[in-house]
Amino acid sequence: MKAFVLSGYGGADKAALQDVARPEPGPGEVLVRVAAAGLNPVDFKTREGMLKVVQRYPLPTVMGNELAGTVEACGAGAGRFAVGQRVFARVGKERMGAFAEYAVVAEEHLAAIPEELDFVQAAAVPLAGLTALQALRDELGVGPGFRVLITGGAGGVGTFAIQIAKALGAHVVTTASPRGRELVESLGADEVVDYTRYKFEDVIEPVDGAFDLIGGETLSRAFGIVKRGGRVVSVAGMPEPRTARLDLGRGFGLAALFWVASFTFRMQARKAGVDYRYLFMHPSGAELAELAAMASEGKLRPVIDSTFPFDRIGEAMAVLEAGHAKGKIVVTMEGR
Ligand SMILES: NC(=O)c1ccc[n+]([C@@H]2O[C@H](COP(=O)([O-])OP(=O)(O)OC[C@H]3O[C@@H](n4cnc5c(N)ncnc54)[C@H](OP(=O)(O)O)[C@@H]3O)[C@@H](O)[C@H]2O)c1
Known part of the structure; x- marks a missing residue:
């Protein structure tokens, strides 16, 4: 073959x-x-x-x-x-x-x-859809009225994340260039920040949590816009110690490596009073069936x-x- x-x-x-x-x-x-x-x-x-x-x-x-x-x-x-x-x-x-x-x-x-x-x-659907579901529902606890920032709303994961967050009842703030604005609005985004012109922290109100798909300085800035006690979940920044244990089932060696790799982000998070979690998504037929049901109900396109x-x-x-x-x-x- x-x-x-x-x-x-x-x-x-x-x-x-x-x-x-x-x-x-x-x-x-x-x-x-x-x-x-x-x-x-x-x-x-x-x-x-x-x-x-x-x-x-x-x-x-x-x-x-x-x-x-x-x-x-x-x-x-x-x-x-x-x-x-x-x-x-x-x-x-x-x-x-x-x-x-x-x-x-x-x-x-x-x-x-x-x-x-x-x-x-x-x-x-599977990889991007499961990533968005696991990050928003399981790691951020998104529910009705939750204000969530999704950085990078127009890409593979972002287009699912906007729809899943809306289905969970959230108020969705996302970033996109002018090339992606119409798309993310059509998926239900409530506020769209043109990242090529504005820094989101200058133009939006604080959010309850953030789902970061970009990493780097975008992730660093996300810590400052999440309310104290909230959480930033990233799939594009640096893995942190819990990633090794919870997502990969690995021990102290990899956790220590990730402790070092994520040091700057964890310190930025601590200073802002928020929790930093890097997620490696996991395959799941059962959760994929949930996404299938959402597609059948017209909630996921x-x-x-x-x-x-x-x-x-x-x-x-x-x-x-x-x-x-x-x-x-x-x-x-x-x-x-
Ligand atoms: N850890 C995990 O389990 C896991 C799972 C899935 C994905 N990921 C990671 O998540 C990231 C996103 O994946 P993806 O599939 O969504 O990627 P993608 O489809 O390649 O994302 C491309 C989109 O990102 C937008 N974009 C680029 N720079 C941006 C910025 N600074 N701000 C806002 N939007 C920006 C682009 O819009 P413009 O061209 O209009 O700028 C484009 O529409 C990747 O790094 C991927 O490896 C990790």
Whole structure:
């Protein structure tokens, strides 16, 4: 089968389409005939070797972290999905494999695609949608009346985050350039700050919590706009000690490394009287089913920036790396 294979860490030339053997599902696993796969910044960060401290892959390995397709075969003990059923998933981090004609996925990571979504829309949901759900609901405790700042509202995660925060009853303040304003307003954002002209702390009232998708100085400034006692959750800043323990199940060594890496952000947070949490999202079929239900109820609409045929995945990756996607970039398998 055709697959997008990582053969070494570095630039775009380290990943290419190759013919590889079709994988076989083991116990508790499902073989999915992939129809579409979503791209995420984690794909090029993995290729660049930025995540080696967290996750090492035996190379060569098939890339890709989320997919939509049909069940082709089930391994021993995997009985929740029928052959031919439409499914989607954020695949297990220890293996990846979504950028291929067939992929093996742990059954617990899969959910049924709701009728309302086609394969392209479904492939856009898992990684970004779960990240937004876990950050907003579980880490920030967003609920009715909560004022939340979402930095970077127009990208893959941001377009889901705005809709999920609105569905949870929040007042949403977000940042976007003029290129993204109309989109984030159409998704329900209550206040939009043009980050190319204004610093949000100069033009908005304090918020109860912030979800940061940008990192760097944007994250540093977010601490100052959150009310004392509130929390900033970032997926783009620096991992902190709890990331090692809670998200990665790792021990003192990695926690100590993250303690050092996040020192500046943690000190800025402490000075502002807020809590800093860096989240690594986790795959979950059960939570993906919740997002599917939201899509069925018309509360969640995947935003597609662009689609590319699978044989142009290198081009799709370059567009993502340029950093201006409005919503998600998805590759499609011919004829599926
Ligand atoms: N830790 C985790 O588990 C996890 C999970 C998911 C994602 N992430 C990380 O979260 C980040 C966002 O991911 P994504 O998929 O949303 O990325 P993305 O789709 O590539 O984001 C692109 C968008 O960001 C906007 N943008 C760029 N700079 C901005 C700024 N300074 N302020 C506001 N908006 C800005 C761009 O708008 P303009 O072009 O109009 O400026 C563009 O629409 C990435 O770093 C990713 O690796 C982490």
